[in-house]
Amino acid sequence: MVVVLVLGPATAALAVELDELLEQSRSASYTAEQIISCSTPDGVRDGLVRIEQNGGELRLTSAVDDDVEVATGAGTWSVSREGGLVSEASVTSGSEKDEPLYTVEDGRRVQFLGRNAMSYRLVRDGELRAELVFDDATRALVQATTYAGEDVYCQRRFVTFDPEAPELEVTAMVEDPTVPSAVEDSSLPIEVAGFERLDHYVDDDGVEFAYYSDGFFSFALFETPSKVTLDDGVSIDLDSGRYEREFTAGQVSYAWETREGGVALVGDLPPDLHEEVLAAMPAPDHRGLFRRWWRSLFG
Amino acid sequence: MTHPSELISAYLDGELTEREHSSLIDHLGKCGRCSVELAETQRVRSAVRSLPVLELPRGIVPEGDAVIIPLHKHKGLWAGVAAAVVAAVIAIAALVTPEPGSVSIDELNSRFGARVSLDPAFGPAKVPVPSVGFSE
Numbered sequence: 001m002v003v004v005l006v007l008g009p010a011t012a013a014l015a016v017e018l019d020e021l022l023e024q025s026r027s028a029s030y031t032a033e034q035i036i037s038c039s040t041p042d043g044v045r046d047g048l049v050r051i052e053q054n055g056g057e058l059r060l061t062s063a064v065d066d067d068v069e070v071a072t073g074a075g076t077w078s079v080s081r082e083g084g085l086v087s088e089a090s091v092t093s094g095s096e097k098d099e100p101l102y103t104v105e106d107g108r109r110v111q112f113l114g115r116n117a118m119s120y121r122l123v124r125d126g127e128l129r130a131e132l133v134f135d136d137a138t139r140a141l142v143q144a145t146t147y148a149g150e151d152v153y154c155q156r157r158f159v160t161f162d163p164e165a166p167e168l169e170v171t172a173m174v175e176d177p178t179v180p181s182a183v184e185d186s187s188l189p190i191e192v193a194g195f196e197r198l199d200h201y202v203d204d205d206g207v208e209f210a211y212y213s214d215g216f217f218s219f220a221l222f223e224t225p226s227k228v229t230l231d232d233g234v235s236i237d238l239d240s241g242r243y244e245r246e247f248t249a250g251q252v253s254y255a256w257e258t259r260e261g262g263v264a265l266v267g268d269l270p271p272d273l274h275e276e277v278l279a280a281m282p283a284p285d286h287r288g289l290f291r292r293w294w295r296s297l298f299g
Numbered sequence: 300m301t302h303p304s305e306l307i308s309a310y311l312d313g314e315l316t317e318r319e320h321s322s323l324i325d326h327l328g329k330c331g332r333c334s335v336e337l338a339e340t341q342r343v344r345s346a347v348r349s350l351p352v353l354e355l356p357r358g359i360v361p362e363g364d365a366v367i368i369p370l371h372k373h374k375g376l377w378a379g380v381a382a383a384v385v386a387a388v389i390a391i392a393a394l395v396t397p398e399p400g401s402v403s404i405d406e407l408n409s410r411f412g413a414r415v416s417l418d419p420a421f422g423p424a425k426v427p428v429p430s431v432g433f434s435e
Contacts, residue, residue: 033338037324044320046313048341060426070412072426077413079405089413159327159334199414207402211414218418218425220411222402229401246404251427253404262402266411268425 014104018120018132024139029054029165032140036249038154041271042234047249051158052166053140059168101125101194102215112142113161122216124194129270130216138163146217148270154250183208188221192280193273195219212267212277219267221281228255228264238275241284256284302330307337311344 036047050061062068069080078088106121116136122129133143142158183200188210190197195212202208208223222228230253233244244255252274254265263282306323309315315323327334412427 033334035324035327035337037320039317044313044317046310048338058426070426072412072416077409077416079409079412089409155324157324157327160338209410209414211411213418218415220407220414222407222410224402224407227401228404228407230404251408253408255404264402264404264407266404266407266427268427 014107014120015102017107018104021118021120021134021139022141025134025141027056028135028138028140029163030138030140031162031164031166032142032158033160034156034158036154036156038247038249039152040247040252042245042247045247045249052168054165054168057168102129113158115161117142124214124216135161135163146268146270148272153270154268156250183210186210188282189280193276195269195277214269217267217269217273219265219269219277222262222264222266223258223260223282224262224264225260226262227257228262230255238278240275240279243278243284254278258282259285302333302336304333304336307333307340310337311341 030051030053032051034049034051036045036049038045047062052059052061057073058071060070071078071080076088076090078085101124102122103124104120105123106119108119110117110119110133112133112135117133118136119131119133121131127149128147130147131143131145132141134140135142140158140161140163142161143156145155146153181202183202186197186200188197188200192212194214195217196214198211198213200208200210206225210221212219212221230244230246233246233253233255236243236245241256246253251266251268252271254274256263260282265278265281269277303323303326306315306319310320310323327337408427415425415427418425
């Protein structure tokens with residue numbers, strides 16, 4: 001078993017209990033509809049998804065657009081639209097954070113959708129960061145609330161719940177998964193705002209991918225040879241420069257240009273941590289028309 | 300218990316005030332009837348959206364009287380020449396400067412999804428959900 005949330009003897013028992021619940025929740029079987037509601041600096045972002053989970057296979061279907069389907073299992077991830085696979089990815093290894101930041105401060109009985117459940121509060125640096133509610137009978141994680149400062153950032157909550165095991169087709173494994181190479185000499189920070197760089201890869205297309213986690217929230221930083229586009233991004237100016245930003249239900253994406261190409265950050269970290277994280281990453285540098293022109297002519 | 304049915308429709312349209320929004324979200328967690336109504340309403344909307352769009356034949360909708368706006372010409376010879384030169388410079392720059400290709404965020408999202416699925420804390424609380432929101 002992997003202990004990810006332990007810190008301090010006073011909370012060790014609760015943390016182990018929570019850790020076991022998290023592990024059990026990954027293999028719980030049920031069907032549910034989940035509302036995702038996030039209060040972001042760019043407005044409210046909501047989503048409604050149907051979740052089917054059975055034996056470690058998780059399938060999400062959008063209740064808004066029936067064509068979108070996300071399936072995941074054993075490190076493989078796929079997104080389908082209109083019945084066709086539009087993207088898939090597979091990773092072959094992972095690592096865990098050695099020194100977790102979170103304490104577990106509460107473990108109390110609650111009722112959720114008329115069922116017995118347990119609620120836990122995760123605290124980081126003295127600040128409440130998340131509350132998780134697990135269904136007693138199935139161990140399913142039925143509600144997760146995350147906080148930015150004193151405000152609720154996102155809440156994912158089951159609004160319907162059927163504890164019967166759904167019949168799921170086994171997710172097709174990627175036949176020829178891309179196995180990226182580890183980057184030996186990374187110029188990216190090892191640690192920023194409590195997030196530790198766990199791994200850093202580069203693939204055949206020259207896209208570098210670094211994964212950061214603080215034990216609960218996580219984000220990925222991508223460095224690409226070309227610009228990264230956000231469909232509905234808004235421009236924002238921070239001390240470190242200008243970025244394009246897009247919030248979706250439960251996730252944020254930033255994209256910007258540097259001298260070398262494009263950079264994107266994708267993750268679920270709360271907004272009050274964004275600026276500190278972005279300031280530690282490669283700085284924005286918009287390549288003007290004439291600079292691109294010059295580079296195209298003379299390299 | 301009062302069931303705020305009228306708020307559910309406004310919720311799906313993204314038209315609730317902040318107070319109404321949080322009140323409804325709280326209510327949905329406690330009320331199975333409204334949760335089912337929300338899911339059903341959303342399903343009906345999705346079904347309606349998926350219906351084919353038919354074009355009306357001409358003549359069914361009355362067309363307004365066309366208004367003809369005269370086009371003013373002669374703005375001055377030099378202004379025209381200057382505009383043509385600027386346009387030519389921009390066109391040449393665009394032609395000789397290759398537009399760098401771009402990477403879609405969806406593709407990167409997928410890679411993040413694969414990596415985060417190995418996270419010990421992964422689950423419905425962590426799974427990235429691409430493009431499923433209804434108030435974005």
